[in-house]
Amino acid sequence: MLTVEQVSKVYGKGAHTYTALNNISFHVDKSEFVGIMGPSGAGKSTLLNVIATIDQATSGKIIIDGTNLSTMKENVLADFRRQHLGFIFQDYNLLDSLTVRENIVLPLAIAKLPAKEINKRVEQISRLFGISDLLEKYPYQISGGQKQRTASSRALVTNPKLIFADEPTGALDSKSATDLLERLTQLNEQHQTTIMMVTHDAYAASFCKRIIFIKDGQTAKEIYRGLHTRKQFFQIILDELSQMGGASDDLI
Amino acid sequence: MTLFDLAIKNIKRNIKNYMLYLSSIVFTIAVYFTFVTLQHSDNIMSEAGSVTKVSTLMNMSSILLLIFAAIFISYSNTFFLKKRKKEVGLYLLLGIRKRKIGALLFFENLIIGIGALIVGIILGRVVSSGMLAALVKLMGIEVSGGLPLSIAAIKTTALVFVALFLFTSFQGYRVIYKFKLIELFQADKKGEQPPKPNLFVTLIGIALLATGYYFASVDMYTSNAWKVVGLAMPLVILLSTILGTYLLFHTVLVYVLSLLKRNKRWAWRGLNMMTVSQMLYRIRSNAKTLTVIAILSATTITAGGAIFGMYYNVERDINEQMPNTFMWEGQPLTLDETNITMSKEVEVKTVKAEHSGSSNQYSMMSESVYNELARFHNVKEVALSVNEAYIIDSFVEVRFTEDEANKQLKLNDLTLDVIDYSTALVLNSDLAYITAVVPDRVYNQLAVEPTYYQLVNTVNEKEQLDLSAQIKAQLQDTHLSSYPEDYNEMIQAIGALLFVGSFLGLVFLIATGSIIYFKMMTEAEEDKDKYEGLYKIGISFKEMKKTIRAQVGIIFISPLILAIMHAGFALLTFSNLFLMDIVQPVIIWMLIYSSVYAIYYVLTVKYFTGVIKKRIQA
Numbered sequence: 013m014l015t016v017e018q019v020s021k022v023y024g025k026g027a028h029t030y031t032a033l034n035n036i037s038f039h040v041d042k043s044e045f046v047g048i049m050g051p052s053g054a055g056k057s058t059l060l061n062v063i064a065t066i067d068q069a070t071s072g073k074i075i076i077d078g079t080n081l082s083t084m085k086e087n088v089l090a091d092f093r094r095q096h097l098g099f100i101f102q103d104y105n106l107l108d109s110l111t112v113r114e115n116i117v118l119p120l121a122i123a124k125l126p127a128k129e130i131n132k133r134v135e136q137i138s139r140l141f142g143i144s145d146l147l148e149k150y151p152y153q154i155s156g157g158q159k160q161r162t163a164s165s166r167a168l169v170t171n172p173k174l175i176f177a178d179e180p181t182g183a184l185d186s187k188s189a190t191d192l193l194e195r196l197t198q199l200n201e202q203h204q205t206t207i208m209m210v211t212h213d214a215y216a217a218s219f220c221k222r223i224i225f226i227k228d229g230q231t232a233k234e235i236y237r238g239l240h241t242r243k244q245f246f247q248i249i250l251d252e253l254s255q256m257g258g259a260s261d262d263l264i
Numbered sequence: 265m266t267l268f269d270l271a272i273k274n275i276k277r278n279i280k281n282y283m284l285y286l287s288s289i290v291f292t293i294a295v296y297f298t299f300v301t302l303q304h305s306d307n308i309m310s311e312a313g314s315v316t317k318v319s320t321l322m323n324m325s326s327i328l329l330l331i332f333a334a335i336f337i338s339y340s341n342t343f344f345l346k347k348r349k350k351e352v353g354l355y356l357l358l359g360i361r362k363r364k365i366g367a368l369l370f371f372e373n374l375i376i377g378i379g380a381l382i383v384g385i386i387l388g389r390v391v392s393s394g395m396l397a398a399l400v401k402l403m404g405i406e407v408s409g410g411l412p413l414s415i416a417a418i419k420t421t422a423l424v425f426v427a428l429f430l431f432t433s434f435q436g437y438r439v440i441y442k443f444k445l446i447e448l449f450q451a452d453k454k455g456e457q458p459p460k461p462n463l464f465v466t467l468i469g470i471a472l473l474a475t476g477y478y479f480a481s482v483d484m485y486t487s488n489a490w491k492v493v494g495l496a497m498p499l500v501i502l503l504s505t506i507l508g509t510y511l512l513f514h515t516v517l518v519y520v521l522s523l524l525k526r527n528k529r530w531a532w533r534g535l536n537m538m539t540v541s542q543m544l545y546r547i548r549s550n551a552k553t554l555t556v557i558a559i560l561s562a563t564t565i566t567a568g569g570a571i572f573g574m575y576y577n578v579e580r581d582i583n584e585q586m587p588n589t590f591m592w593e594g595q596p597l598t599l600d601e602t603n604i605t606m607s608k609e610v611e612v613k614t615v616k617a618e619h620s621g622s623s624n625q626y627s628m629m630s631e632s633v634y635n636e637l638a639r640f641h642n643v644k645e646v647a648l649s650v651n652e653a654y655i656i657d658s659f660v661e662v663r664f665t666e667d668e669a670n671k672q673l674k675l676n677d678l679t680l681d682v683i684d685y686s687t688a689l690v691l692n693s694d695l696a697y698i699t700a701v702v703p704d705r706v707y708n709q710l711a712v713e714p715t716y717y718q719l720v721n722t723v724n725e726k727e728q729l730d731l732s733a734q735i736k737a738q739l740q741d742t743h744l745s746s747y748p749e750d751y752n753e754m755i756q757a758i759g760a761l762l763f764v765g766s767f768l769g770l771v772f773l774i775a776t777g778s779i780i781y782f783k784m785m786t787e788a789e790e791d792k793d794k795y796e797g798l799y800k801i802g803i804s805f806k807e808m809k810k811t812i813r814a815q816v817g818i819i820f821i822s823p824l825i826l827a828i829m830h831a832g833f834a835l836l837t838f839s840n841l842f843l844m845d846i847v848q849p850v851i852i853w854m855l856i857y858s859s860v861y862a863i864y865y866v867l868t869v870k871y872f873t874g875v876i877k878k879r880i881q882a
Contacts, residue, residue, distance in 0.1 A: 066800055087804050094802025105797025109458065109541035117532055119801055127528040150458055166801070 013206050014040040014063065014174060019072030021058050021229075032058040033069070034229035043204035045197065047211060047220035049253070055229040056210045057178065063208070064097060064176045065089045077173055094119055098167030098175040102182035104159045106151045106166075113138075113147040116166045123170065137165045141195060157188025164192065168199070177209040181216045193219040214253060218246035225256065232256065267364060271371040281347070281785070284867070285340050286380055288778045292333045293384025293425060295767050298392040299326040301417040302399065325764040329771060334428055336775045341373065341432045343782050345439050347789075356445050366437040373436055377429030385421055389413065395767075402575075402759035404752060458541075459548040461522040462515055469511030476505035480833045483840070509558050509826055513551040517822065518544055535803070535811040542791075542815050547822070550783060554823050557776045561827035564769045565857055566834040571765045572853045573839070573846030575758045581844075582751050584658055584689065587641050589728060590720040590735055591692040591745040597738050599720070603728065606640055606721040613712040614697060618674040619655070619682070625697040626673075627715075630707035634690065634699075640721070643688040646701060653680035654701040658687050659843075673700060680706070691717065692745040726751050773857060777864030784816055784868045788875040795876045805877065812872050820865045828854055 021033040032055045040046050050056050061067035063074055065081055074081045076096065084092065106115050113134060120130045138144045141161040146154055151162070160180060167175060177196070181189035197219050199205045211217050219242065225232040235252060237245045275282070303322040345352075355365045400406070479489060479501050490497055521544050524530065531537040547554065596609060612627040634654075635645045646654045653673045673680045680702060691699055695717065720735075722728050725747045732746040795808055831854070839846045 064800070087806065090799075090802050090804035092802070093800070097802065099800050101797065101800070103793075105793070105800070107538060107541070107794055107797075109545050110538060114537055114541070118535075118538065118798075119803075121532045121537060122534055122803055122807065124533060127532050130532055 013042040015075040017073040022070045045200045045221045047217040047223040050226035054226045096173045098172035100177040100180045102179040104163045175207045214249045289380045290384045294388035297388030297421045304414045366440040369436045373433035403756040459518045461519040465515040466519040469516045472504045472508030510555040513554045539811040558823035558826040562830035565831035569850040572849040576849040585693045586747045588719045589722045589725040589747045603722040611714045626700045627697045630704045634701040637690040656699040788872045792879045
């Protein structure tokens with residue numbers, strides 16, 4: 013599904029360079045739910061941006077579903093992003109001037125789907141995220157959790173191959189966060205959606221099936237949930253983080 | 265680091281934001297400086313001496329310019345202060361005293377102001393000779409020598425603008441004192457209510473505009489509404505137009521856009537939905553500014569169009585009013601015959617007569633004399649039978665003469681039937697009364713002492729100023745109707761008006777353009793995150809540019825269209841009132857106005873897309 017091969021990202025020029033990603037490589041299979049963890053400045057967000065084609069890698073290869081992204085042109089990338097990738101952000105990125113429904117419609121409208129088809133898909137996805145009653149409301153009229161579910165609906169309405177979530181629970185209270193994570197898990201299990209989530213929150217990470225730890229721009233370690241329960245996995249992640257050192261400051 | 269250093273640093277960092285503001289101010293100062301220089305320039309004023317009004321005109325326009333500059337500068341200042349609220353808050357948070365921050369902003373403002381002043385005066389000095397050439401050309405006068413550097417003008421300009429900058433700098437100082445730190449921590453976006461369409465108010469808005477336009481375009485002599493409302497009518501038109509304009513931005517456009525948004529087949533295609541939604545917010549929240557801009561532009565276009573139209577019509581008007589190069593009452597004179605094509609004495613009798621309900625003085629002329637003149641001036645000759653008359657009046661109103669009963673000219677003891685009317689004069693209108701041609705027999709029977717007019721026609725009548733002076737010297741106190749003199753006076757007066765009007769219009773235009781640009785600058789900052797999000801979900805920069813162009817476009821084009829419509833109706837009334845054909849000059853003027861406006865549009869879109877692009881690629 014996703015292959016990252018020796019990707020590096022260097023900022024700056026000459027003597028003042030900063031290496032955010034250093035020859036990082038890993039592979040994500042279809043219908044995986046992968047978490048990316050690491051201390052601040054480890055390169056998590058850079059990695060996500062590079063994979064998500066928002067930023068360009070300095071060197072290396074990124075292959076999504078057989079397509080090599082590093083050879084693509086700017087405008088083709090935008091189309092690729094829209095058609096195959098879905099994004100969920102910490103700060104939702106909803107448009108205030110549009111209703112919940114219109115926000116979800118947006119990517120489909122860009123794809124120039126007929127209105128009837130758009131309506132069908134919006135009804136479907138909003139039911140899945142439990143926001144059918146909110147469709148005519150504006151973002152300022154709904155809660156943070158509802159906003160994030162709206163943003164998730166928008167990300168998923170195009171049936172993307174791969175979902176990227178960047179600290180999706182960062183601005184949510186624990187109840188809303190749990191609710192969102194459970195819905196993502198359900199999506200992953202029932203619809204085989206591939207999800208890649210960046211987080212520094214061990215609780216959020218415990219919903220994943222695999223965690224990749226990043227430190228200083230390289231993969232430091234990988235752990236699998238396997239047959240552990242979510243609670244057990246949570247403990248394992250906490251132990252792992254304290255072993256890595258420094259990271260525990262980031263925890264709570 | 266001293267406060268002063270910090271002020272300089274801040275200016276350097278913000279110079280890009282200030283650029284348009286600075287150039288607008290510099291331009292305003294340059295124009296002001298030129299006006300004052302011309303006012304103080306002796307050789308211009310002596311050359312245009314016959315038109316003492318030019319000096320007054322320059323004086324008044326420079327005051328008008330100043331008032332406008334004051335409003336523009338203080339508006340821009342509050343705008344930039346708002347933009348820097350966060351910075352001010354940070355200073356406060358770091359524990360810098362308000363007095364110091366105030367002083368900092370005060371310094372910054374003053375440095376910018378003085379910088380603009382110096383550049384403005386230098387620029388003014390450089391362009392003033394060019395502007396002088398334009399003025400001289402428009403006024404049709406000749407000036408020897410260039411424009412000397414006027415110390416007095418520099419003094420006046422510097423004094424006035426330093427005072428202005430001091431005043432606006434104090435304003436900034438005051439804003440800091442009113443600033444509360446908590447404002448900074450309150451949520452930026454409180455979630456504005458989306459504008460709701462309101463059909464009732466929409467209809468009122470359209471009705472108000474329609475009323476204003478209707479009253480402006482009806483014939484004020486025959487309309488019943490004018491009879492009822494009378495002289496308050498212009499006020500009614502003005503109020504309904506202004507209120508209508510406001511409602512158009514506040515409600516009517518919102519209504520139309522909402523309808524558009526509800527049409528799913530159109531709206532759910534690309535970014536259309538977002539474009540319309542953004543427009544809704546933008547127009548509603550900027551309704552007041554847009555109204556002011558529309559009204560200001562309408563005023564500028566109307567005034568400019570009217571002046572331009574007048575300038576354009578000067579020659580035609582004078583040709584119409586003064587068919588003879590020279591005309592005076594009394595004895596013939598001996599003149600240099602080189603340029604003279606015709607020299608003739610005509611006899612008329614001045615009588616009081618009644619026609620279409622009003623009694624006026626008429627210059628009665630015999631048929632044979634008229635026909636002779638008509639042949640020379642190439643106008644229609646007449647053949648009258650007994651008791652018939654032919655009226656020549658440049659202001660003849662056909663509608664007054666449609667009524668058969670009115671077509672009579674009543675003298676003391678006889679009544680003549682008016683067979684036709686003409687606007688083609690044969691006598692200069694400043695000396696003769698309305699001309700009534702009557703059969704020779706009737707003319708001879710009039711028991712009035714005849715008046716003798718001397719008519720002289722020449723080649724190149726505009727250039728006969730020397731001959732005019734010659735005749736004038738011989739005539740002494742007798743009034744001379746002189747084509748070249750009147751023509752040159754008119755051209756000078758209206759030329760000066762056109763000159764001043766164009767530059768004032770340009771300054772207004774630049775200021776309104778800048779205000780929209782500033783507004784969009786803030787909105788671009790606010791929208792940055794939105795576009796970043798859109799980019800991440802796979803919307804290409806190309807699509808974004810499209811929606812930005814449309815969003816900025818409506819803010820620019822809606823007040824422009826309204827202004828052009830307003831001005832169109834106002835000028836229609838104007839041209840009907842003065843019977844002038846001003847279509848061509850008005851269209852030229854509107855085109856110039858729109859193209860300068862278009863430059864601002866392009867600049868704004870460029871800035872907006874630049875901000876978004878920078879954010880996306882960061």
